[in-house]
Amino acid sequence: MNTPGSQDSFAVRCQRRLTRWVPQSLLGRLSLVMLAGVMLVQFAGNAIWAAQMRSEARTEVRTAAEHLGHSAASSLRYFLSLPVNYRGLVIQQFREMGGTRFFANLTDGPVSMTAFADEELSILALQQVRKVIQQELPAIRQLQVSFAWPQDVRFSQDGTGISDVPDKWVEHILVTRPKPAPVMVIQAELEPGNWLYLATLMPNPYFLNGSDPFSGDRVLLQVLTLLAVFVLSLLVVRWITRPLAALSSAADAFGQGDSVPALPDTGSKEFLNTARAFGLMRERIQRYIEDRERLFVSISHDLRTPIMRLKLRAELLDDEATRSEFHDDLDELDMMVKGALQCVKDSDIHENPTAIRLDALIGRMVRDVKLGGHAIAFEASGIEVVAKPLALKRAISNLLNNALHYGSQVSITVSQSAAYVEIAIRDHGPGVPEQALATLFDPYVRLEHGRQSNQSGMGLGLGIARDIVQAHQGELILQNAAGGGLLACIRLPASAAPDTQA
Template sequence: MRLQQRLLSWIPQSLLGRLSLVMLAGVMLVQFAGNAIWAAQMRREARTEVRTAAEHLGHSAASSLRYFLSLPVNYRSLVIQQFREMGGTRFFVNLTDGPVQMTPFAEEELSTLAVQQVHKVIQQEMPAIRQLQVSFAWPQDVRFSQDGSGISDVPDKWVEHILVTRPKPAPIMVIQAELESGSWLYLATLMPNPYFLNDGDPFSGDRVLLQLLTLLAVFVLSLLVVRWITRPLAALSSAADAFGQGGSIPALPDTGSKEFLNTARAFALMRERIQRYIEDRERLFVSISHDLRTPIMRLKLRAELLDDDVTRSEFHDDLDELDMMVKGALQCVKDSDIHENPTAIRLDVLIGRMVRDVKLSGHAIAFEPSGIEVIAKPLALKRAISNLLNNALHYGCQVSISVIQTKQYVEIAIRDHGPGVPEQALATLFDPYVRLEHGRQSNQSGMGLGLGIARDIVQAHQGELILQNAPGGGFLACIRLPVQVLPDNVLHDFS
């Protein structure tokens, strides 16, 4: 108990102190855990890359060995000389009387893995090779022949396109194989990633220093931000508590940090959206309840007359109507509640696919690509545009889609060239199950929910859906979405 009390006494009592302490401990823990995971992943990736690169290198070396084995002995030196005059191939090639001794190379996991893999591949492809030696050497320690000649003793054009000697030397792999008794082929080359040994060290000094500096910077900045935003949180907490209890919302202060002001505005917008959502759902289900009364009453009156075929048919018709209305209500809720993360959407791709489908069905539609992107929920926005497009196709003989962008919003305009809508009916178009007379004739399967769903989706994006008769005839539906900037950590480009 005393130890526990002593530990608790060291915990700061203020919100600023506790948040700072928790943030420091959390950042350090995440930093260390992330570094450990990152280091393990880097080691796995480095081993995989080195194994794959060494395997390809082994196949290339085996091909070179087969080539020189197929040549007459007297021609081998001539071919090597031609290679050197042309600037070399992937390998620096030489013929020796025996294996050339190399300066021991400091063994590391990746270098050992590469040597073993190359040795294994060559042995598998050329089991007849009598002796095979594979090793690494630094450029200054490389010897090309038994007389001790190295890189500095041969013309630059022999090695400058094969081996890296400056400005930063890279380890060179040396492959020596006995072709016949007293005849050895010498191959020197680089790994595809010459500096693979450096890449395999996740805890190099510069990386550790960078992590420590990052930790310090994150902690200092977090401390400042926490101190900045904790002061006005009491008002926001009271407002959230009052809203949760259904009481009156106290006014939030209009001063404070930018983050607090954005949070306060977001809270106000959230409150409005929730309230509007509740009102829309109440209106929807009140309408459903009202419209279900008539068919239910008819079912009750005809339940006693089921022996009659005509009555039975009418009974089934009423059931079908009731089933359609219930399904429509459930579909409305389902289509309006699409849970997604906002992402960048290329409207040309999204709308272009819809346009192609419409053309395949035989309808006339026009669309000009604009190259405009918008930040939105992909499936939800597609549903809203699809609903408006389907309405336009049902009620108009020809449809055109255009996209424009201003400083404040991106507008998607869908126009049909049908009869339009009476001015007195425009205000009722968003009401559930409201369908105009010409709509009933051209679309018998509809339920009058598409426009309401589209409006809910657009409003959820803080946008606006405008319905109006188009100048010159027809009907125009405009989706206006605010111009936003996508955060760096959000997946970009939905196609």
């Protein structure tokens, strides 16, 4: 019995498989939809057309077989009216004259025929001819009606075929070349031991071929039509989606801080409206960002003057305890202003990306740490990365300072894979509770043991480091290391340049 959970998982699996096979681009999806639509319309149209063709073919074959049955019944009635001795002479005269409807022959019994592939129309024709003859000549005791290909037709029990008789006997009656047509053979017992053999063609000799809606030429025509429609659809869809690709590139460049390329002024009305709306939105966002940064820097800078005045006035207080409390509050406020200025400064680094030898960059920081008397381990790797030197140094320095404050020993490793270069900085401190890992990047967030180890910190270093790494199209991952301590991993693309503006 299926449970709701199993049904949901099955639906999810089906959706994943469908997503895997469906193109991700708008061009691919529109092309797939148009191709599927054309194929569906062609399939439905062909099905309707084939049904109509089969209905018309059955009607035509039934009518033609009825006329052929009447002609065969007339011939049988004529031979029944002749004396037995005259029948051979009449048949000989028919052969000499040519142009008759039937090739006739007298036999002592029915001639066996090679089995003919049963098809709907051939069975319908045989049944209709047999029905008409039996209705008009109920006295006929035995009647055999069958189809045979010209090369399989036998005129008598001794195996005489078309190639064994003069051409003038059959050339105006049966079609043997260049494309043979099925021959209808009618055999009727006139009297015991006397059989009349009649061979003829349907009024439409190639009635079987005309009923096939999926013949080679028709299938080829459908395939050519489908290819033509698909190519035209692909060109039209590509022409429609090309401006959307330009808009996507412009939005991506604007999001990364690059110069936005000019959007094409051609395309559909909807695209032009979207491009104008995007341009206006970009201008408003740019003005908002510039105004916000200018206001933030101005406020942070201007706050330093009243803070300094308050410190001077606090010196005039007579109460030592009150003066100390004022100084502590003002120092904390000053640190917050300095942190805000640093946050704006560190997030607005204008540098050109260049190839950086990580061994040299990290090695200098490691030497400075060792001079300060801290324990640090680092092994050269010979790996290079394309990045902004000062920005990357600041990100690594923030992580390294955190590790030095909260751990007794620090180790740095650099590795490279096909996709990215990883710089791992591990401290051997107490680590971080799992539920607190997600909040470490928030501004001014400091854990309890962090406030005890580093009282001068402001909780901005990790956020600044993550912004710098993300500006390099990378990611900063924090996790507890096996064996204790916090592991900070900087992953940078192995072959990608960072944004020109952080």
